Amino acid sequence: xxxxxxxxxxxxxxxxxxxxxxxxxxxxxxxxxxxxxxxxxxxxxxxxxxxxxxxxxxxxxxxxxxxxxxxxxxxxxxxxxxxxxxxxxxxxxxxxxxxxxxxxxxxxxxxxxxxxxxxxxxxxxxxxxxxxxxxxxxxxxxxxxxxxxxxxxxxxxxxxxxxxxxxxxxxxxxxxxxxxxxxxxxxxxxxxxxxxxxx
Numbered sequence: 001x002x003x004x005x006x007x008x009x010x011x012x013x014x015x016x017x018x019x020x021x022x023x024x025x026x027x028x029x030x031x032x033x034x035x036x037x038x039x040x041x042x043x044x045x046x047x048x049x050x051x052x053x054x055x056x057x058x059x060x061x062x063x064x065x066x067x068x069x070x071x072x073x074x075x076x077x078x079x080x081x082x083x084x085x086x087x088x089x090x091x092x093x094x095x096x097x098x099x100x101x102x103x104x105x106x107x108x109x110x111x112x113x114x115x116x117x118x119x120x121x122x123x124x125x126x127x128x129x130x131x132x133x134x135x136x137x138x139x140x141x142x143x144x145x146x147x148x149x150x151x152x153x154x155x156x157x158x159x160x161x162x163x164x165x166x167x168x169x170x171x172x173x174x175x176x177x178x179x180x181x182x183x184x185x186x187x188x189x190x191x192x193x194x195x196x197x198x199x
Contacts, residue, residue: 008111015079015109019044022078025085025159026144027151035154038147040075040083046147047071050139058177060131070125070136073118077102086144086169087161099126128172138176142183145170149187153196163188163197 001009020041027035028042048071055064075083080102084091107119124133145166148156155161174181191197 008114012110012114015106016076018079019075022075022083024083024144024147025155026147027154028147029151035151040078043143043147044071044075047074047136047139047143050143051136054139054179054183055135057179058135060135060177062132062135066121066132067136067139070121070132071139073121074125074136074140076106076118076122080105085155085159087156087159087165134176138173138180141170141173142180142187145173145184145187149190149196152194153191156191156196156198160198162199163192166197 020039022040023037024040024043026038026043028038029035048068051064051067051071055062055067077099081095081098084095084098086092103119103122107115107122109115110118124130125136126133128134128137148154156166170184174184
């Protein structure tokens with residue numbers, strides 16, 4: 001590896017490290033019972049673990065390596081665009097435009113052989129047309145829902161999120177495969193039993 005290539009790869013990793021600074025609305029419960037906001041890098045790791053564990057459980061044949069690659073890059077645009085809370089209607093109205101502009105910056109900053117490859121993975125995830133993208137999307141939504149349940153629904157309660165609102169988001173994930181329907185169904189049971197979602 002040339003010194004120039006090494007510097008280029010280190011630059012990519014330094015850029016990606018900024019994802020650790022992007023806070024999400026989901027909360028992480030700490031050992032002492034306090035909470036803090038989850039960051040997008042933690043979310044991406046948890047999504048990847050979800051994919052690793054669930055790939056044997058789903059009926060569709062998916063290329064796990066491709067799914068894990070999508071998990072690693074799917075939120076890189078948040079380095080520039082920030083995270084958009086799933087139930088923030090105003091934020092979601094401008095999300096695609098903001099993230100497309102961020103993609104130009106983030107993927108454009110990468111070396112010419114890496115930027116287009118990583119951008120193509122991000123675009124595949126966003127389009128949701130391949131089996132891998134649909135599986136990755138279902139894992140993404142499952143992870144966010146799980147994080148909310150694990151924290152007692154703190155961000156849902158703070159925003160007055162209703163079950164109906166979550167069904168609009170979780171429906172595609174539940175429809176992706178019966179395994180997701182079972183897992184998400186159990187999370188709904190927990191959320192409802194604890195009164196985490198507004199009526």
